[in-house]
Amino acid sequence: MGLNRKGAKSAKEEEKRMKQLGDELEGLAYAVIGAAIEVHRLLGPGFLESVYHHALRLEFQMREIPHSYKHRVAINYKGHPVGEGELDFLVGNVLVVELKAVEKLTPIHEAQVISYLKTTNTSLALLINFNVPLLKNGIKRIILSS
DSSP states (O other): OHHHHHHHHHHHHHHHHHHHHHHHHHHHHHHHHHHHHHHHHHHOSOSOHHHHHHHHHHHHHHTTOOEEEEEEEEEEETTEEEEEEEEEEEETTTEEEEEEOSSSOOHHHHHHHHHHHHHHTOOEEEEEEOOSSSGGGGEEEEEOOO
16 A cells, blocks of 8 residues: 555656646747747848857847757767767757748758757757748747657
C-alpha cells in the first residue's frame, strides 16, 4: 500500500514538473513571437534573411530573452559524427527558432526544423518567415511528438 502511494505521489510530482516545463516553453514561444512581431513591424518584409537575424538577436537582447545565436549541433549517424548543423536560435535551451525570408515556406523548411528538433531533443520550434505582409501568417509552430 505504501508503495502505491509513493508511486502516485511521484507521478503527481512528475505531472506538475511537466506542466511547469510546458508553461515555461509556451512563455518563451510567446516572448519570441512578440519580439518577431516588433522586428517585422519596424522593418517590414523585403530584406535579406541576415537582416532579420541581426534585428531579432538585438530584440532578444533588449527583452532579455535567453538565447544562443547560430547554435551549432553535432549530427551523428549510428553513433558516429557525420557533420554539423546550425540553428538560427536556440531559446532557453528548449525552443528552436528558424528564420526565413522567402516567398513561401515549403516542406523542405519544415523538414529542416524537424531534423533540428530531433538533433536537439527539443519538442517545439517556431519557423518564422519575415517575407509576408502580416507576420502572423508567416509563423508556423512545429511540434515533435514523442
